[in-house]
Amino acid sequence: MKHPVALALAALLCAAASASGAQLDGASAETGPATGLADSAALRATVFGTAPQDVAPLPESVPLAEINIALPWVRTVPDVFWFDRRLRVWFSAQNKPAPLAIVISGIGSDGNTAKLSTLRAALYGAGYHVLTMPSPTFPGFIVSTSTTGVAGDLQQDGRDLYAAMQQIIAHLPRRVEITDIDILGYSLGGANAAVVKSIDAVEGKLKIHRAVMINPPVSLFNSVARLDKLFAISIGSADSGVERLYRRLYTRLANLYRMSERVPNDDTDLLAAAASVLKSDADFSAAIALTFRIALMDMFFAGDLYAGTGVVIDPRHPPRPGDSLEETARILRGKPFADYFAQVFAPYYLAHRPHSTPESLRADSNLAIMGATLRSNPDYYAQTNSDDLILDKPELEWLQATLGSRIAVYDHGGHLGNLGERRQISDMLDMLSGHWRESGQ
Amino acid sequence: MRVALCLCFAVWALDGCASQELSIRSLPPETPAADNAAAIKNAAALAAVATAASHGPAAEESEHAVIPLTTADAPSMYSYDPWERVNRFTYRFNARFDEAVFLPVAYGYGRLPAPIRSGVHNFFRNLDEVKTIINYAVQLQPAAGAHSLGRFLINTTLGIGGLFDVATKFNLESEPTGFSMTLSRWGLHPGPYVVLPLLGPSTLRDSVGLLADFGVAYGINLADLYRGDKTWAFGVVDAVDQRANTSFRYYATGSPFEYETVRFLYVHRELIEDDALHVKDQPKVRDVDKPAGQ
Numbered sequence: 001m002k003h004p005v006a007l008a009l010a011a012l013l014c015a016a017a018s019a020s021g022a023q024l025d026g027a028s029a030e031t032g033p034a035t036g037l038a039d040s041a042a043l044r045a046t047v048f049g050t051a052p053q054d055v056a057p058l059p060e061s062v063p064l065a066e067i068n069i070a071l072p073w074v075r076t077v078p079d080v081f082w083f084d085r086r087l088r089v090w091f092s093a094q095n096k097p098a099p100l101a102i103v104i105s106g107i108g109s110d111g112n113t114a115k116l117s118t119l120r121a122a123l124y125g126a127g128y129h130v131l132t133m134p135s136p137t138f139p140g141f142i143v144s145t146s147t148t149g150v151a152g153d154l155q156q157d158g159r160d161l162y163a164a165m166q167q168i169i170a171h172l173p174r175r176v177e178i179t180d181i182d183i184l185g186y187s188l189g190g191a192n193a194a195v196v197k198s199i200d201a202v203e204g205k206l207k208i209h210r211a212v213m214i215n216p217p218v219s220l221f222n223s224v225a226r227l228d229k230l231f232a233i234s235i236g237s238a239d240s241g242v243e244r245l246y247r248r249l250y251t252r253l254a255n256l257y258r259m260s261e262r263v264p265n266d267d268t269d270l271l272a273a274a275a276s277v278l279k280s281d282a283d284f285s286a287a288i289a290l291t292f293r294i295a296l297m298d299m300f301f302a303g304d305l306y307a308g309t310g311v312v313i314d315p316r317h318p319p320r321p322g323d324s325l326e327e328t329a330r331i332l333r334g335k336p337f338a339d340y341f342a343q344v345f346a347p348y349y350l351a352h353r354p355h356s357t358p359e360s361l362r363a364d365s366n367l368a369i370m371g372a373t374l375r376s377n378p379d380y381y382a383q384t385n386s387d388d389l390i391l392d393k394p395e396l397e398w399l400q401a402t403l404g405s406r407i408a409v410y411d412h413g414g415h416l417g418n419l420g421e422r423r424q425i426s427d428m429l430d431m432l433s434g435h436w437r438e439s440g441q
Numbered sequence: 442m443r444v445a446l447c448l449c450f451a452v453w454a455l456d457g458c459a460s461q462e463l464s465i466r467s468l469p470p471e472t473p474a475a476d477n478a479a480a481i482k483n484a485a486a487l488a489a490v491a492t493a494a495s496h497g498p499a500a501e502e503s504e505h506a507v508i509p510l511t512t513a514d515a516p517s518m519y520s521y522d523p524w525e526r527v528n529r530f531t532y533r534f535n536a537r538f539d540e541a542v543f544l545p546v547a548y549g550y551g552r553l554p555a556p557i558r559s560g561v562h563n564f565f566r567n568l569d570e571v572k573t574i575i576n577y578a579v580q581l582q583p584a585a586g587a588h589s590l591g592r593f594l595i596n597t598t599l600g601i602g603g604l605f606d607v608a609t610k611f612n613l614e615s616e617p618t619g620f621s622m623t624l625s626r627w628g629l630h631p632g633p634y635v636v637l638p639l640l641g642p643s644t645l646r647d648s649v650g651l652l653a654d655f656g657v658a659y660g661i662n663l664a665d666l667y668r669g670d671k672t673w674a675f676g677v678v679d680a681v682d683q684r685a686n687t688s689f690r691y692y693a694t695g696s697p698f699e700y701e702t703v704r705f706l707y708v709h710r711e712l713i714e715d716d717a718l719h720v721k722d723q724p725k726v727r728d729v730d731k732p733a734g735q
Contacts (some may be wrong), residue, residue, distance in 0.1 A: 052480035058473035070462045083536060110695060113574075121473035140695030170464055247512040250709065255509050257717035270710070272487050298696045319697075322526050323532060326519065329698045392639040 037416060038389035043284035044388065045417025048275070051370075053421065055118070056425035059125040065091050066112075069224075071145055078305055080319045084143035087164055092120055092130040097177035099209075101128040102165060104196075105135045106416070107224075108188030108295020114172030117188060118420040119428075126429050128137055129176060129336055130167065135189055136161055139298040149306020150348045151299050152340070154365045156364060158195035158274075165196070166205055169225040182210045182432050186416060187390070191367055194380060198370050211384040212431050214424075215390070215416050218366040221341070223390040227292040228336040230389075234285035240335055245286050288389075288415075297332040300340045308346040367399075374402045381406045381431040383424060385413040404438060469551035509721045514716075519732040520708040521633050528636040532700055535641055536691035543639075547684040557699045560604040562686065565679045567596045567603025569617060571663060572654045576618045580626050582598060595673050621650025622655075625718055639680075640724075642707040 021120040021354050038046075047427065077085045089111045091156035101123045105111055111134040114139030120130045128230040134141045143147055145164045148156055169178070185193035197211040217223035255272050255335040278287055301312065308315040317323060346358050353361075363369060382403055391423050401408055407425045410418055419426050522528060548559070570593040577586030592608040592615065600607040609615065624646050625631075632645030643651070659667045666675055692699055 052477050052484055055477050058477060059577055060472060060474045062471040062473060064468045064471055066467075066468055068464045068467045082533075084695055110693060112693075117471060117473070121471065135696075138695055139697065140692075143695075171465075173465065199516050244512075246518050247515040248715070249516040250513045251510050254713045254716040257713060258507050258509065272483075276487075278458075284627050297698065298694075301697055324525055324529075324701075325698055326701055327702055418470045 006282065038234070038271065038285075038387060040281050040284075041287065041412060042244070042389055042414030043384075044385035044412035044414070045412060047278060047284045047287050048178055048417070049115075050118075050418055050420040054422065055420045056122055057125075058118070058121040058344035058421040062092055062121050062124045063436065065093070066118075067091055067171070067172060068169060069168060071164060073163070074144055074146060075149065075306075077143055078323075080305070080316055080323075081139070081143045081302070081320055082321060084140045087144040088122070088140060089134070089168055090116075090132045091172070092124045093173070093176050094124070094127065094129050095175075097179050098127055098129050099180035099182060100169075100178045100179065101130050102183045102193075102208075103130065103132045104161065104189030105133065105136055105138065106185075106189050107137050107296060110134045110138050110140060114404045115419050117417065119184070119186070122420070122429070123432075124229055124423045126433075128182075128357065128432075129178060131165075133161065133164070134409070136187065136192060137299050139302050141305070142302045142316050144298070146306075148348070148352075150303045150345055152365065153301075153344055153349060154195050155211065156192060157192060158199050159363075161192060161202070162196050162206075165191055168281075169189055169206070170356065174268075181206050181208050182212070183208050184212045184428070184432070185216070186214040188217060188220065188421060190214050190382070191220065194367065194370065194374070198373055198382070201373075210379045210381065210432055210434065211383075213380075213386055214419065214426055214428070215384050216367070216382060216399075217305045217390050218367050218395040219362070221337075221362050222395065224292070224296075224337040226390060226392070227289055228338060230285050231289035231336065234282050237334065239330060239334055242290070245290070249277055249283075257303065264301075293333065296335075296337055297329065300332055300335060300344065301376045302342065303344040303348070307344055309344045370401055378406070381436065383410070383427060383431075385410045385415070387412065388415050390415050420439070454469070466545070466548070467566070473666070480688055487518070506585055509517065510716060516712050518705070519706050521732040522704060524635065525632050529700055530636065531636040532703075533584060535636065535639060537618075538639060539691050543684050544690075546681055550685050552682050558682070559606075561682050563600065564603045564608045565594070565682055566567060566606070566617075567593065567661065568658070568666070570596070570615075571655055571661060572619060573617050574656075576620055576623045580618070580623050585618070588613060588616060619650050621647045622714070622718065625652060627716050631708060631715070636709055642703055642715050644708065646713060667680040 007203055023070050025186040059124075070086045074085065102118050103116055103123070105113055105116055120132055123130045126244045136142070136146065136149040141164075142151050146157075146160050148160075149159060160176070161299075173180075183193045183197055185191070187197045188354075193211050194213055196214070197208045200206050200208045235245050253273060256277060278284060303309070305313050305315075305318060312331055313319065321326070341358075344363060349361055350358070367374065380403065382399060384391065384396065384399065384407065388396070388411055391399075396409070400409065408431075410416060410424070413421075468679070482598075500641060535613075570589050573587055574593060575591045577583075592613050594601050595608040595611065595613065596606060629646055631647070635643045635645055635648050637643045637648060637651075640651075662668060666672070694702065
């Protein structure tokens with residue numbers, strides 16, 4: 001059984017998971033073409049994440065349970081998604097009455113990523129029950145929970161998340177006593193968290209107290225457009241670009257082992273090797289862009305299947321579990337988010353939402369539509385970085401102007417590259433407990 | 442007949458597990474503080490290796506002999522999978538079996554005290570040294586064989602029958618090999634991708650290697666462990682130990698493309714292994730139009 005090793009290789013291509021702390025000396029020797037979207041430090045931080053020696057103190061032990069729940073409104077599950085019928089979330093319970101922190105994952109990710117694990121540990125250590133949830137753009141969520149099957153609409157995704165949270169909390173063991181509920185999320189999950197809190201403000205079913213957005217986008221569409229641009233610059237369009245990238249990385253990794261005359265013998269070994277073959281800005285950019293594209297492929301596939309838009313799936317002959325999806329994957333690798341919007345998302349929502357236009361759909365997925373709430377309600381907080389590559393300058397300024405003293409902007413970290421650092425964690429806990437301003441910010 | 446009945450029951454049981462409305466499964470606790478401490482140590486070790494590699498003479502010396510690959514030598518991105526339909530079915534069966542039987546047992550095992558688990562783990566890995574020694578012998582790698590023989594002798598004696606991995610403490614790290622690697626040294630390609638029932642992703646060469654290694658272990662029958670009913674008990678404990686030490690989770694990706702992803706990673710990892718084993722040969726000539734492994 002060599003699964004973990006195999007997944008370590010995934011890190012070669014998805015690098016985001018390879019936060020093995022392998023900040024090797026000399027790794028910056030090569031520099032690639034500038035992307036113009038982020039500087040070298042931001043790209044590097046985004047890929048490698050927080051170095052282990054900079055991580056905030058974490059508890060020795062964190063209890064963990066996995067909850068699988070079939071939601072009453074689940075739609076007919078397509079054969080090809082047979083494994084995603086139930087929503088899967090993770091829960092860590094205190095053995096005393098405590099506030100609950102709900103944490104939402106980033107785009108395309110499940111509810112138990114390494115980043116969530118860090119946040120879970122920090123929150124549990126600070127005395128919270130912790131519930132970690134997948135992103136509404138994660139295929140497991142789209143199939144088990146989404147009422148539309150077409151992910152990416154902030155309001156719709158927020159409503160689906162909110163409904164799922166109520167079901168989960170109602171099914172928690174009786175011994176779990178919840179005194180208060182706060183909500184957080186990173187990346188797209190940050191925007192999701194804010195929207196869920198705003199929905200709850202109207203419906204009042206959970207009485208969510210505070211929300212903290214960690215490296216959120218302002219406009220979902222602007223942010224993903226930046227990632228698509230990163231893909232086009234660092235990998236090129238479509239198939240040949242991915243093939244070139246693959247050849248480059250395969251050769252480097254194989255040569256690394258040839259030079260050292262040994263065979264990769266365990267997963268940490270291969271993981272470290274995979275991380276160390278990423279050297280230039282172009283490599284980092286490609287790794288970030290490809291990670292995002294892989295997430296988009298799943299979302300695109302599910303959306304096309306549910307909406308029946310027929311871009312890669314023939315609605316009359318949907319794929320069966322025994323069918324090869326290699327060709328479908330190949331086509332989807334070449335499709336940017338703009339195609340998802342134009343070919344799946346917009347056709348679906350324009351048909352289902354009277355009086356909507358493509359422009360109104362874009363506006364609906366911009367935090368600006370809840371700008372007034374963010375400005376006046378003291379319970380919304382954010383943390384971001386001045387070099388976060390999913391924000392442009394006007395967007396960062398808008399966040400600062402809107403949240404005022406309730407935002408912390410760090411001078412490093414790129415996108416999520418400082419998540420788990422001492423400062424980020426202590427500020428986050430201050431925000432959640434309402435002590436943020438008192439701590440002198 | 443009895444086998445057929447058992448299979449029917451298994452399929453029914455697996456179906457039943459998947460249709461439950463709510464399940465709360467408690468997992469072994471996470472240990473973030475210890476994990477981070479290990480990561481710090483790891484990073485320091487890596488940095489040391491990198492510094493040594495960039496300054497040491499060893500790297501230069503070996504460069505004379507090693508023929509570096511160029512991007513043209515990389516195998517195709519696609520994998521050779523002529524038995525895809527059966528493989529996909531097996532993959533799906535494995536996922537269900539894992540969810541319903543294998544994982545719950547492994548999680549239960551994970552709650553045993555750590556010294557017991559490491560004892561069991563060391564014991565089985567020590568048994569594996571036997572096949573490692575034999576394969577190094579067949580591969581004509583006396584140094585590596587002696588290394589593994591040393592490990593085996595130390596761990597079997599000082600390590601009380603293999604329960605403690607004393608050798609690693611003496612800086613004799615484990616360097617396992619198997620018949621699949623022997624075949625690779627002899628120049629055999631991985632062949633088609635195969636998903637083995639219960640065991641998971643493999644290739645034809647790996648499957649043959651697995652079978653041969655087991656055959657040899659069975660033939661040697663060390664300490665009479667490979668005969669009679671206890672063989673099954675040992676096999677099950679070994680499997681549970683391996684599962685508990687493997688973090689892979691079927692369909693954790695939630696993705697419809699998981700089968701393709703795992704296949705790509707498995708086959709290409711094996712090809713990298715191949716390339717690493719044949720450093721002094723001219724790179725293999727690969728037909729880029731043919732899927733990797735064909």
